[in-house]
Amino acid sequence: MKNTIKVERARKNWTQEDLAREIGISRQSVNSIETGKFVPSTVLALKMAKVFGVDVELIFQLEDQD
Amino acid sequence: MKNTIKVERARKNWTQEDLAREIGISRQSVNSIETGKFVPSTVLALKMAKVFGVDVELIFQLEDQD
DNA sequence: TCATAATGACAATTATTCTTTACATTAAGT
DNA sequence: ACTTAATGTAAAGAATAATTGTCATTATGA
Structure with missing residues (x-):
């Protein structure tokens, strides 16, 4: 799975710490999710989508090997 | 977090086994997710949204205590 | 009414998420 | 050039996700 968290953070001019809060x-969890180290729970995905004002599908995309 | 998996399964006339496949x-995992026993990973949420042809936000909704 | 399918639940196990703490590296601002 | 902020990485631990196997209960179709 890949994601565009860094892009959405840049749109809002937020640091990882800002998003975490x-x-x-x-x-550290935001960093691990953003860098693809682990796959977040759906609760976290929904929260990110909500604070960024976009759909989950815009931030997270499935890849062939998922 | 709550979900409408049963409704989407009914739309397609699928059993839990069908969705699982x-x-x-x-x-058993589909049952546990559907009955709210555990929160699935975002990969699973995206796959469900894809096979149901809807957005993740339609199937899964945050609740106040999430 | 009955047989079968579907669903709900549980236990044990393994894998993963997420936390906390800490430190290293890179980026940014002056 | 230097200081501070931001990010990347790692270890250890707790909690949860997901699996497998199994059994009980409920729903469905004939």
Whole structure:
């Protein structure tokens, strides 16, 4: 799975710490999700979509091997 | 988090086993997700949205305590 | 009414997420 | 050039996801 979290953060001029605080997880977790180290829960995906004002499908896309 | 998986399955006249096969997980996992026993990964949410032909936000909704 | 299908639930196990703490590296601003 | 902010990485631990196997209960179709 790939994602565009960094792009959405740039649109809002937010740091990883800003996003972490907005959705209630640690800065390290945001980093691990953003860099593809782990696949977040759907709750986290929905929260990100909500604070960015977009659909989950815009931020996260399935890849062939998922 | 709540979901409308049962409604979408009914639209397609699918059993839990049918959905499980479509997205590549066990029937027991579909049951646990559908009954709210656990929160699926975003990969699973995207796959469900895809096979149902709807957005993730239609199937899964955040609740106040999420 | 009955047989079968579908669903709900549970236990044990493994894999993964997410946290916390900490440190290194890179980027940014002056 | 230097200081600080932001990001990347890692280890250890707790909690949860997802699997497999199984059984009970309910729903469905004939």
